[in-house]
Amino acid sequence: MDDAVRQALARWPDVPDCFGWLHLSRRGEWQLPEGPIRHAGLTAFIGRNYEADADGRWYFQNGPQRVFVSLAYTPxxxxxxxxxxxxxxxxxxxxxxxxxxxxxxxxxxxxxxxxxxxxxxxxxxxxxxxxxxxxxxxxxxxxxxxxxxxxxxxxxxxxxxxxxxxxxxxxx
Incomplete structure (x- = not known):
């Protein structure tokens, strides 16, 4: 996880989780409701901060907010x-x-x-x-x-x- 993300979590610990916004396609593309994310820097940032919680839900830690990922197939x-x-x-x-x-x-x-x-x-x-x-x-x-x-x-x-x-x- 990026250092800036850790710092944001410490500063704002109670930011609500986000659901239904970020998707992972069968081809490994990050997608928003508007379409695939094409910005290389953003896809790399999401990838570095992508992990699973204890329940098996995969998420992207976006600063202080967990953005849970809808999976087209596997994580x-x-x-x-x-x-x-x-x-x-x-x-x-x-x-x-x-x-x-x-x-x-x-x-x-x-x-x-x-x-x-x-x-x-x-x-x-x-x-x-x-x-x-x-x-x-x-x-x-x-x-x-x-x-x-x-x-x-x-x-x-x-x-x-x-x-x-x-x-x-x-x-x-």
């Missing part, structure tokens, strides 16, 4: 930074993968030190080259082969993702 979106490197939508490198999941829509979810993350659909074709097994069979075995890892890919219903991974998509 983290992953992207290929290079053919062999992943990063989060906030720009943090992914050092290790711990699990992999496919939902009924063909979306790939990956567990890392940053929690569960949805792979940006624009990188799905490139990542598919690292999947081996029976992708066409609903219960067929699939494995993710990534940087020397061989992770089994489990199946999951999209509706089960928030409960399984302990986050709230639409905080209120």
């Amino acid at each position: 983290v979106v992953l992207r290929l930074a290079s053919p062999e490197e992943l990063q989060t939508h906030t720009g943090s490198p992914v050092e290790s993968l711990s699990e992999a999941w496919l939902d009924e829509e063909g979306s790939l979810l990956l567990g890392s030190e940053h929690g569960i993350g949805l792979l940006d659909d624009r990188d799905l074709a490139a990542m598919a080259a690292h999947l081996a097994g029976e992708l066409e069979q609903p219960d067929g075995p699939v494995e993710l082969r990534w940087n020397g890892l061989h992770l089994p890919v489990a199946r999951i219903a999209r509706a089960d993702v928030p409960g399984r991974f302990g986050f709230i998509s639409q905080p209120a």
